[in-house]
Amino acid sequence: MDYFTILVSAFISTCCYFTAAHIIPGFRDMFLKANLGGIDLCKKDKRKVPESLGVIVGCVFLVGMFFFIGCFYYLQQEKGFSNSDFVEFLTALLSICCMILLGFADDVLDLRWRHKLLLPTIASLPLLMVYYVNFNSTVIIMPKLVRPWIGMSLNIGFLYYIYMGALAVFCTNAINILAGINGLEVGQSIVISSSILMFNFIELTRNSEATQHAFSIYFIMPFLAASLALWKFNKYPSRVFVGDTFCYFAGMTFAVVGIIGHFSKTLLLFFIPQIFNFLYSVPQLFRFVPCPRHRLPKYDPETDLLNISTTEFNKKDLGLLGTIFVQIFKTFRLISWSEKPDGTVTTNNFTLINLVLVLRGPTHERTTTQILLGVQLCCTVVAFMIRYPLASFFYDA
Incomplete structure (x- = not known):
């Protein structure tokens, strides 16, 4: 386990937290002036609250990850930094960036449901291509009960890619349909990301060479930090609304770490x-x-x-x-x-x-x-x- 690189990620994540906590209040009035706001229907005063602040947190996350990629490249030079690692980082960020764009477009344009299903599928294609080039493992381990008939494992081929694409669509919409009251979207994302972080640390202690779990940690820590900053302003009584932007951003981040981290089935347990x-x-x-x-x-x-x-x-x-x-x-x-x-x-x-x-x-x-x-x-x-x-x-x- 590369503890120093994880510490660098933790430092950048801490910076993401304080940056997001500092700039979110400054953007509230700007969003209201741009008419990006909504009435809090569950309050007596019916006050107008700035909406779509999830895009700010998404941008803070992306900037933090850009800095981390440079640090990661520098720290891993002597250990043999591979181009495939670099491609994985960039492709994962591309998919996440696409979902932030979709979420913000949905907040502004009020997209139809068929678009919400189609666009996450398209956004996940670069990620699936990288998985195909770098891993292309479509074998699933079978339970003990069915091994006498099916065998130890089963190669399901193209069906596995359909499953991962469906996973990306599900994750990006699952949080969005369990939402609507103060703090719920961010709160559930914090619990899920904390669970993923704990799972990856457990797996690394069991196998220090499981680099895919380290990859997951590098993405989840800054996401969790930025979400905690947003939680300060979104919890009851909410001073900002996160919008669909945050829901899609969170869902695609979870799908990315589950697919590249090779624990997409475990991810569904959370x-x-x-x-x-x-x-x-x-x-x-x-x-x-x-x-x-x-x-x-x-x-x-x-x-x-x-x-x-x-x-x-x-x-x-x-x-x-x-x-x-x-x-x-x-x-x-x-x-x-x-x-x-x-x-x-x-x-x-x-x-x-x-x-x-x-x-x-x-x-x-x-x-x-x-x-x-x-x-x-x-x-x-x-x-x-x-x-x-x-x-x-x-x-x-």
């Missing part, structure tokens, strides 16, 4: 709440159940609490798949359901935020964020249990 939120949202996302344009919780100014947001439709309008999903959710008591004699139904919107409010009742915004981040932390513990103690039951290590 996205358990996001995976659940996506599966829970599927009926509305794919229009099996009517979906309003906005599914944010409903704010009650009299109590200063969040309530579930609802959608109303006639039960006859549900197709077969919609009926199946609704019946499953009702069986496990995952939705509120009110039905009138004429068949008109009122139910909550299918998001994890609304589910918390269904289970708990009206809750303050700060408390709701704390509950969701607590769930994220608990899922991280579960992820590490799956990755280490339980994995030995299914694999050799």
Whole structure:
């Protein structure tokens, strides 16, 4: 393990934190003058808050990484710095930069959903090309139970690249659909990045020659530092909004370290709440159940609490798949359901935020964020249990 290079990365990450913390307040008024702001719907005063500040944090991260690449090249000259390492750094930054651009464009232009699915796929292509040239490993290790029939490993070929492309799309959109209340986007990104950082350090202590995990650390530390600076201003009561820019920036950063770091499957373990939120949202996302344009919780100014947001439709309008999903959710008591004699139904919107409010009742915004981040932390513990103690039951290590 190259401790000195990691210390250099930690120093640059610290600089990223203080730089972001210093310049974010200075850009608030500039963004408001450019009409990049929005009303905080969950506050009594309906104040206008500057939006898309995630682009500032993304730029600080990129500048920090540019400095680190120069330091890394200088430190590794005597150890045989390879061109492939340099290409990996630049390609990873290219993919991240593309997603920052997409996120900012979405904040300004309000792109359609099909663009949000297509552009992350295109942005991940340079990364997949580098993976193909430098590694081209498409072999997956099979669990012990199926090895007598399939063998120790299975080469899935091109399907592995489809999986990694889908991973990039999922990561860049997963945080974006679990958002909408103060501090949630940045908070979950901090927990996920901390989990990834801890995982990489564990892997390096087990195998000091696992350079791909060092690569992941070099990207995650400055991201985590810049996100912590943003958290100061985005937590309740939020003084800035991060916008889609930060969500896409964070998601692509996670996808980059997972793909180049060769732990894309482990990465998904840190996205358990996001995976659940996506599966829970599927009926509305794919229009099996009517979906309003906005599914944010409903704010009650009299109590200063969040309530579930609802959608109303006639039960006859549900197709077969919609009926199946609704019946499953009702069986496990995952939705509120009110039905009138004429068949008109009122139910909550299918998001994890609304589910918390269904289970708990009206809750303050700060408390709701704390509950969701607590769930994220608990899922991280579960992820590490799956990755280490339980994995030995299914694999050799």
